Amino acid sequence: MPRRPLPPRLLRALLLLGLLLLAAISAVQARPFERYDPRTGTMRELTFVNLRQGMKLFREFCRKCHTRGGEAPFLYPESRTMAAWNRIFAERQVDCAKKGVWNELTAEQLDTINDYLYHEAYDAWNPHNPSDWDSWSLYGW
């Protein structure tokens, strides 16, 4: 006995489900390659040099205090969203910035740290998308 074709209503439902899944997958954001900087109102390109420099500065400068068990809460890039990092650097309302600790660095260096944190932020990349993974090697890990 030949197999009966699937009822058209079921087929339509399956097709719709497939389309929805596809839309959901492609709606997830890939890593950003540029950043709108609200402080200066300019677009910054997130280059390899920028990001690596930002990573180093973040580790050498910010992590001095923001370590586990240190005087300030531990910070890692995924601690905040992209928008939150931008806000922190644009408004500089966090304790250390208000006390002038950040004045040791130039505006350009702080922008570079902002670039790095933005690029690695909580909502900046999708761990389920392999094309987002390769920037791990970008920084020389």
Ligand code: HEC
């Ligand atoms: C000299 C030590 C020091 C350095 C360097 C430093 N911070 Fe801080 N930071 C602090 C302290 C102390 C606080 C206040 C912690 C608290 O509220 O308990 C703070 C607070 C913060 C907060 C708010 C934390 C929270 O969870 O409320 C953020 C975000 C932050 N710093 C980011 C940075 C970044 C980014 C850098 C590098 C550009 C940096 N800090 C460099 C000492 C430092």
